[in-house]
Amino acid sequence: MTGAALQSFIARSQSVIDSSPPADCPSTRVWLVDPLLETLGWNVHADSCTTDTTIDGTPLEYVLEIEGVPALLVAVEPAAATLDQSRAASLLETMTWSGIDRALYTNGHEFIWLADGTGTTGTGTGTDTDTVTVGVDHLVCDLTSLADHATSVDHFTRSTIAQQLDPSARATVARKLALERRTVVDAIVAELVSTTRSEGDRADELEALTERFVEQLIVVFADDDSHVATASEDSAEISFQFTDSSTTDSSTTDGETPGTRAGTATPDVQGSSDTNSDTDRPTETTESETEAIDTETESGTETETETTDGNGSYVVRFFNDRGSIGAIGHSSSRQALVQAAEYLFERGLSGVAVPWQPPDGERTVLNGKPIVADGSPMESPQQLSNGLYLETAGTADEHAARVESLTARAGLRAMLTEAWG
Structure with a gap:
């Protein structure tokens, strides 16, 4: 992804928002989100893009794949709506459970970029130094500041993710099962019911047991060490507030994932609906703030x-x-x-x-x-x-x-x- 391509997307999208903001989710996707994903190198019309699906109970507008492996989750709200805290939390939980380590939550002009940037077990920065934590990086920004974070956004391009993704790795089994969980469960249950000639309560019991079996397969094949949360994860917060900030990507180096390390924090979404306000600037949690989060066990x-x-x-x-x-x-x-x-x-x-x-x-x-x-x-x-x-x-x-x-x-x-x- 070139800087010129990102600037072109920003200019076109700002023009759409200024002239006639999309009123619903389908139009937001057509006018704002589809062009963004295409700018990042994804083909939203290919068979490798699954739309309007659900993983682990979380509704997703896009699941983008590379060589058959789910690689990026995208959740979308209408441009006129603010981003919702509960949905952001659900998206983060789905990442943790499935092992899919890139996700985007957006309404076309406000963005939460989430990435599991470690892939390995980290050591907590709090007082409990033996706690196993997962490093989830996050970046919160709006359309007007997107270009300032081009280095971080590049981690969500198809080319960058493809370089890091090993389709033969054990963890990819968990990703595939997470996406096709319902289909797999239904197929196994159908075979079991046919073989045992079960019906009624017995068939329901077979389905419940099969769901647990597939759940455990996903957990076993996922990279366990990289998806372990501390018990304090729900008390930590990623602030989603558009305020004045001079923070840019100047501190982000090649190989780093975007934004700030925030443990397995649940995003606290407090978006602003006035995108023209002077205070509509992204705030990224500073290193000292992150340490404060991690020490609150x-x-x-x-x-x-x-x-x-x-x-x-x-x-x-x-x-x-x-x-x-x-x-x-x-x-x-x-x-x-x-x-x-x-x-x-x-x-x-x-x-x-x-x-x-x-x-x-x-x-x-x-x-x-x-x-x-x-x-x-x-x-x-x-x-x-x-x-x-x-x-x-x-x-x-x-x-x-x-x-x-x-x-x-x-x-x-x-x-x-x-x-x-």
């Missing part, structure tokens, strides 16, 4: 010096009936248990009555004080961000059982991978 105050259990990361992936909803990871099974508890208290565990112990009869795991039900002290209590105390004593296997019990109590399912064994 939700795992409470540790009661003792933490050590690792051994080699590898203790990863927990969470699922609801729709599919994968997130993951946590840590080099210590003890802290993986703590992070899992924090994550679950945001998703259905809040109603638990304390003191609480798992159904299998294990001693008290959660309480309002660092004691068990009979009044004796917990062996290794750790206070969570909500004030409750979690029993963290025990082996990695005991921690795993505790995670699974807490997850079930929250009405979710857990898949424990990597160092859990």
Whole structure:
């Protein structure tokens, strides 16, 4: 992509917006988004472009492929609408779950560019230095400042992504399954129903089990290390505010992905509908701001010096009936248990009555004080961000059982991978 091509797109699009802004999503796509993607080297009319589809429950206007491998996700709002926080968060979750590491969310004149820029496990910059995090870079800008970020935008061109994508890699299986999940599930269920001559509730059970099977295939084939989030991911925010900024891409070097590293932050979309305002300039989170984000963990105050259990990361992936909803990871099974508890208290565990112990009869795991039900002290209590105390004593296997019990109590399912064994 040349600078001249990008400038030409900007000029044409600004003319469209100034004269007659598209009123709905189809016209926004025709007049603004299709030309942008073509400027980036994508052919939106080819068989390699799937339109109006859904991945992991997230509606997408485009899924662009390279050699049959999904490579770029694009979600679109009408030009007259602002970008929606919940949809941005859903898009980021879909990236994490599917392993598709490039995404764009736009209304034709405001843009959120998202890229998993690491491809490997990173080390958190917060106080918990053993936390496994994924580096998701982001760039937020509007049409008038798009040219200032040409270097970052180049990471979303077909040619650049093609250089980085290995169609034979193991993780591409996850991408393909994520896109064709419904088709694969339906085909397997049809064969199972035909073979077993099942109907009614039995057929429904076969479908539910098949969906879980395909989910786990996607998780297994995805690059696990590069898609592990900390439990605090939902509290971190990527600010989407158009304010005066002199920030440009001058600090971006070849090989870097766009914008700013923000952990696995969920985009906080607070767009402006007045694109002609003097304040309509993109703000990119500074390095110091990013560090502030990463240090805001939700795992409470540790009661003792933490050590690792051994080699590898203790990863927990969470699922609801729709599919994968997130993951946590840590080099210590003890802290993986703590992070899992924090994550679950945001998703259905809040109603638990304390003191609480798992159904299998294990001693008290959660309480309002660092004691068990009979009044004796917990062996290794750790206070969570909500004030409750979690029993963290025990082996990695005991921690795993505790995670699974807490997850079930929250009405979710857990898949424990990597160092859990």
